[in-house]
Amino acid sequence: MTEQTRKGFHAEIDEISDLIVQLAARASDAVARATDALLKYDLAEAQQIIDDDDYIDVAAIEVEERCQSLLALQQPMAGDLRQILAAMWITGELERTGGLACNICKGARRMFRTELPPRLRGLIAEMNEEAIRLIRLSVDSYSEHDAALASALHDIDDRLDSLHRTFVKTLLESSRTHDLDVQPSMQLALIARYYERIGDHAVNISDRVRYMVSGVMPWRAGLARHRVRDEPRKHELAADSAEMSSNGDDKAD
Amino acid sequence: MTSLIIGVLLVVGGAMVGIALDRSLLRRWIRNRDPRRHHPAPETRAASSRRRSARHAIEDAERRVESAEAGQLSAETAASRVEASLDALQAGLVLCDRNGRVVAQNTAATQFLQARHGEALVAPVIKDLLEQARSGELVTTRVELHAEPRRSYEVRAGPVERGGEMLGAVALVHDITEHDRIESVRRDFVANVSHELKTPIGALSLLADSLAADSDPEVAAHLAGRMQIEIQRVANTIDDLLTLAMLEDESGRPGARVDVGAVVAAAVDRISETAEQNDVKVVLSNRTAATAIRGSRLHLESAVFNLLDNAVKFSESGGRVDVVVEADQQALTVSVTDEGIGIPATEQSRIFERFYRVDRARSRSTGGTGLGLAIVRHVALNHGGDVSVTSREGFGAKFTVTLPLDSGD
Numbered sequence: 188m189t190e191q192t193r194k195g196f197h198a199e200i201d202e203i204s205d206l207i208v209q210l211a212a213r214a215s216d217a218v219a220r221a222t223d224a225l226l227k228y229d230l231a232e233a234q235q236i237i238d239d240d241d242y243i244d245v246a247a248i249e250v251e252e253r254c255q256s257l258l259a260l261q262q263p264m265a266g267d268l269r270q271i272l273a274a275m276w277i278t279g280e281l282e283r284t285g286g287l288a289c290n291i292c293k294g295a296r297r298m299f300r301t302e303l304p305p306r307l308r309g310l311i312a313e314m315n316e317e318a319i320r321l322i323r324l325s326v327d328s329y330s331e332h333d334a335a336l337a338s339a340l341h342d343i344d345d346r347l348d349s350l351h352r353t354f355v356k357t358l359l360e361s362s363r364t365h366d367l368d369v370q371p372s373m374q375l376a377l378i379a380r381y382y383e384r385i386g387d388h389a390v391n392i393s394d395r396v397r398y399m400v401s402g403v404m405p406w407r408a409g410l411a412r413h414r415v416r417d418e419p420r421k422h423e424l425a426a427d428s429a430e431m432s433s434n435g436d437d438k439a440d
Numbered sequence: 441m442t443s444l445i446i447g448v449l450l451v452v453g454g455a456m457v458g459i460a461l462d463r464s465l466l467r468r469w470i471r472n473r474d475p476r477r478h479h480p481a482p483e484t485r486a487a488s489s490r491r492r493s494a495r496h497a498i499e500d501a502e503r504r505v506e507s508a509e510a511g512q513l514s515a516e517t518a519a520s521r522v523e524a525s526l527d528a529l530q531a532g533l534v535l536c537d538r539n540g541r542v543v544a545q546n547t548a549a550t551q552f553l554q555a556r557h558g559e560a561l562v563a564p565v566i567k568d569l570l571e572q573a574r575s576g577e578l579v580t581t582r583v584e585l586h587a588e589p590r591r592s593y594e595v596r597a598g599p600v601e602r603g604g605e606m607l608g609a610v611a612l613v614h615d616i617t618e619h620d621r622i623e624s625v626r627r628d629f630v631a632n633v634s635h636e637l638k639t640p641i642g643a644l645s646l647l648a649d650s651l652a653a654d655s656d657p658e659v660a661a662h663l664a665g666r667m668q669i670e671i672q673r674v675a676n677t678i679d680d681l682l683t684l685a686m687l688e689d690e691s692g693r694p695g696a697r698v699d700v701g702a703v704v705a706a707a708v709d710r711i712s713e714t715a716e717q718n719d720v721k722v723v724l725s726n727r728t729a730a731t732a733i734r735g736s737r738l739h740l741e742s743a744v745f746n747l748l749d750n751a752v753k754f755s756e757s758g759g760r761v762d763v764v765v766e767a768d769q770q771a772l773t774v775s776v777t778d779e780g781i782g783i784p785a786t787e788q789s790r791i792f793e794r795f796y797r798v799d800r801a802r803s804r805s806t807g808g809t810g811l812g813l814a815i816v817r818h819v820a821l822n823h824g825g826d827v828s829v830t831s832r833e834g835f836g837a838k839f840t841v842t843l844p845l846d847s848g849d
Contacts, residue, residue: 205563212560219586226784305781306834312785313832319587323557330556 196261203253203274204330207281210246211326214281215319217243217288218385222315225295225378226308233292243285250278273399277329280388280395284322287381287388294378298371304361307375310354314382317347321389328393334400340393347386354379532562532613536570538606552613558585562593566611569597573609582616588785591617625793632795636677636810640670673809680811684794687739687818698740700772700843701731704765707744711752719757722748728767733843735823743819746812747776747839753808754780754837771825772843779836788829792817816841 217236224232254275257263263271303311321344328337355376362372394405523546526533532549536542545553552562565583572579578598585591597611644667651663708724715722744763751761755778762777783791787798795810813827816839820827824844831837 208556208560209564212556212558216558216561216586219588223586223786304834308784309782309833309835316588326556 196257196263196267199253199257200267200270203250203257203271206246206250206253207274207277208326208330210243210250210278210281211322213243213246214284214288215322217285218291218315218319218322221288221291221295222311224292226303226311228295228299230296230299233295236292237289240285240289243282247278247282247285251275254278269399269402273329273395276395277392280391284385284388287385290381291378294374294381298374301367301371303375304365304367306357307354307361310350310357311378311382314347314350314354314379317350318382318385318389321347321386322392325389325392325396328396329399332396332400334397337393337396337400338405340390344386344390347383351379351383530615532566532611534566534570534611534613535600535608536574536610537608538574540571540574540609543608549611549613558587558591561585562595562613565595566597566613569595570609570611573597573599573611574606575599576606590786591615592620621789625790628796629794632797632810636795637674640674640677643670644674677809677811680809680815683742683815684811684818687815687822690736690739690822695735696737697732698735698737699732700740700774701726701728701765703737703740704744704763704774707741707748708763710745711748714749715752715761718752718755720752720755720759720761722752722761722763724763724765726765728765728772730767730845731765731772732846733772733823734846735843736819739819739822743816743841744774744776746816747774747841750808750812751776751778751780751837751839754778756780767845770844772845773840774843775838775840777836777838782833782835782837783829783831784833785831788831791829792827 217240220232220236223229224236254271257271258268261267321340324336324340324343327333328340358367358372358375358379361367367375391406397403397405526544526546527548529546530548532552533544533546534542534549534553535544549566552559552566555562562583565581569579569581576599578596580594580596583593583595585593592615594614594616595611596614597609599609600607647663647667647670651660651667654660654663704726705724708722711722748761748763755761759779761779762775764773764775764777766773766775783798790796791798792813794814797810817827820841820843825842827839827841829837829839
């Protein structure tokens with residue numbers, strides 16, 4: 188591979204990284220807009236946000252395709268390969284974030300004409316801010332290749348989780364004191380869950396960043412736990428089945 | 441031992457021979473160099489003129505190099521001057537050539553092109569517009585960023601031509617957030633003031649019509665009562681408008697010494713009855729002894745009363761309002777904290793505008809004039825201080841008035 192094509196390759200990787208930053212800005216803007224539409228009971232804006240989500244999808248597809256062609260044509264290795272893989276995964280997370288913003292809009296439509304109690308409104312505004320802060324931090328960690336910040340996102344996300352719990356608690360109180368119907372109550376519970384999911388996607392992005400920087404796959408911690416927990420049991424089962432019959436199917440796997 | 445002596449002798453001998461040889465050579469060389477012994481051939485005229493013209497050519501070339509260097513220097517200075525002045529622009533400027541390649545950008549534009557969060561959305565818009573501008577169009581777009589801090593940008597792009605030849609395109613990015621805010625303040629003020637003044641007049645006219653048509657004394661009494669309420673509303677609005685006008689008139693005028701602690705206590709006393717009716721507890725704690733400033737007692741009391749009135753009005757029954765007077769070296773602060781419905785973050789920057797209402801429908805039932813916080817702000821400004829708010833919707837609000845202490849005493 189000549190010096191020239193390598194240069195082009197890294198320029199291409201930089202461009203992909205810029206596209207992801209733009210995609211994240213679009214996604215967090217969509218979340219902020221969705222919150223506005225929800226709190227201002229603005230159905231036209233809600234529809235506009237749902238329509239505009241196509242831009243996010245198009246941008247995500249563009250990133251994916253560019254990553255694919257880089258993989259196919261350049262066959263990158265090590266850090267370069269990880270960077271491209273991380274870009275593909277992160278794009279997926281951001282596309283979902285945009286999707287969740289749409290879900291918030293649809294929720295707003297379903298509970299139209301429901302006057303929201305002030306406390307729930309305040310908590311929604313707070314969850315919105317927190318979710319956007321998480322997206323921004325995850326993008327910071329991506330742009331700066333900052334694995335330490337990426338690792339910290341798990342803990343930073345605790346605040347959004349606790350806001351989510353407070354919201355559900357307040358919702359249960361409000362549905363008694365403010366005569367909230369079942370339908371809007373359910374929609375509100377779902378909407379709170381969407382914000383919480385947006386935070387989770389930001390944490391996922393940070394996991395991919397840690398992988399990109401260090402090669403460690405933090406999301407495989409669950410797999411490791413699963414092995415520790417289930418391997419001994421599997422051995423027991425295997426021993427049992429061997430005892431019972433020599434040709435039994437090993438369905439324990 | 442002997443061999444050593446022989447060796448030393450040989451070396452010394454060799455050195456002496458070497459020096460002798462050297463000196464004869466040196467002498468011969470010096471003889472040759474002596475100008476008196478040098479007999480050059482007489483110079484021909486042609487050779488001399490050739491040499492002169494060569495010298496001229498060299499001088500000429502040197503001069504030319506110098507002037508070229510100076511020219512380059514001045515061009516460099518001019519370029520760096522242009523660059524520096526472009527960088528001083530608040531607007532972002534991006535210039536591309538006819539192939540769409542970016543050839544120049546100022547510092548502000550670089551911030552957009554390298555931005556990471558909200559502003560990252562401006563970069564693709566700049567690129568799009570430059571693309572359109574290269575085909576000869578003049579294009580303008582707005583970019584709204586909805587995540588906090590909210591901002592609005594206007595991006596304009598146009599072709600760069602000289603003598604009918606397309607050289608490229610230029611894009612300009614302006615931050616129009618403040619411009620938009622001022623524009624909406626102006627627009628809303630006109631709408632709000634007419635709403636506030638016309639609504640009670642309209643109501644009065646309807647009530648008067650009904651009164652004229654109905655002769656039943658019971659209905660008439662009821663209608664008259666309603667008319668009195670509406671009249672009171674107009675009177676309140678006019679009173680507040682006059683207060684505001686007076687405050688604007690008196691700005692910057694030093695007043696008598698006022699004990700702010702006593703002013704706050706008086707205001708709390710005035711609100712206590714309304715608070716009791718609404719089942720709201722008002723708790724005053726004065727945490728400082730030095731509470732004297734120069735100013736207007738009347739205006740300060742009306743400012744604190746306005747804050748208390750709002751706090752009680754927007755509290756739920758059983759709520760609590762905390763009034764705290766504090767001081768540090770520079771300033772005195774009076775804060776009023778309630779546990780009421782609070783103010784949405786997006787409205788907090790606008791509530792001190794005249795006639796601005798967060799929720800029109802609700803505030804009409806609570807009976808304010810929409811001028812209370814504008815008065816509070818004016819009083820604070822007149823005393824060299826300011827007022828600020830922190831709030832979360834549904835979780836109460838805290839208004840803080842800061843008043844600088846007299847530096848003279």
